[in-house]
Amino acid sequence: MPQESSQHPLHRVVVVVDENSNPFELSCAIEVFGLRRPELGRELYDFTLCSPEPRTLMRDGFFALSEVPGLEAAESADTLIVPNRPDTDVPRRPAVLDAVRRAHARGARLVGFCSGAFTLAEAGVLDGRRATAHWQWADAFRARFLLVRLEPDVLFVDDGDILTAAGSAAALDLGLHVVRRDHGAEAANSVSRRLVFAAHRDGGQRQFVERPMPDLPDESLAPVLAWAEQRLETPLTVSALAERARVSPATLHRRFRAQLGTTPLAWLNGQRLALACRLIERGESRLAVVARQSGLGTAANLRAVMRRGTGLSPLDYRRRFGPAA
Incomplete structure (x- = not known):
């Protein structure tokens, strides 16, 4: 994980991992923001994980993460990626929601992948804001969070300091969009080539197509x-x-x-x-x-x-x- 320079501190990306988090979206964040970039001749981000517990079971108990920094690591995040998980009807931990609110209050950028929009909405930071979520949960999201302007049929939504992606693959689209916003098209293209992934899909594209x-x-x-x-x-x-x-x-x-x-x-x-x-x-x-x-x-x-x-x-x-x- 790149270290910050005293002269040019790297933008710090922190991912919150909570119980039953989805490993795919976590891997997307690591691939886009956490890898070294020797092909660019420079590093793009300082990256770390954090968790409210010393040991965290991932989705369906597939595996556990241990020795991850505590939630205090979120206090220094320039970009905070919030946890997402399939059990959207289960409330998030108060400590996680408090960390999200504090990050938002001090001006950090917030990112939600897939059901991470539920975390942001529970924290109250999406009230009156635009967001998207996986089409499968669109109705449930609308019913619970009446003040959020949900856009259910797009890949991702960039609402300035809060960004949300609709689903698993859209997490990569949003991640590359963030790299493009932070470092330009050349850097985003380099990251996408390493991922062997489409360099640019506009956020306004539909979540799914009629005939894949x-x-x-x-x-x-x-x-x-x-x-x-x-x-x-x-x-x-x-x-x-x-x-x-x-x-x-x-x-x-x-x-x-x-x-x-x-x-x-x-x-x-x-x-x-x-x-x-x-x-x-x-x-x-x-x-x-x-x-x-x-x-x-x-x-x-x-x-x-x-x-x-x-x-x-x-x-x-x-x-x-x-x-x-």
């Missing part, structure tokens, strides 16, 4: 996606994608919805934004060049898309993630 595997091989979107990714700088349109796939635009739209849970235009814009971010991180300072090479057209459109997608202007993005940073 196409019935016929020739209905796969993979060929047209690969073709488009090599031509982002050209004036690609949905009609051009449909023509390449040899289907009508309406059929292409249905296939995107069924296989990716998004629309062709939203996918295309997301890819272009990611390319623009990478170009800026690699040192391209001319906005007109970034806009042209990413297919976003004009510097004005680049500014609008980047603000909408990252919350930063191109200049601010360069200051935060460019080579000089």
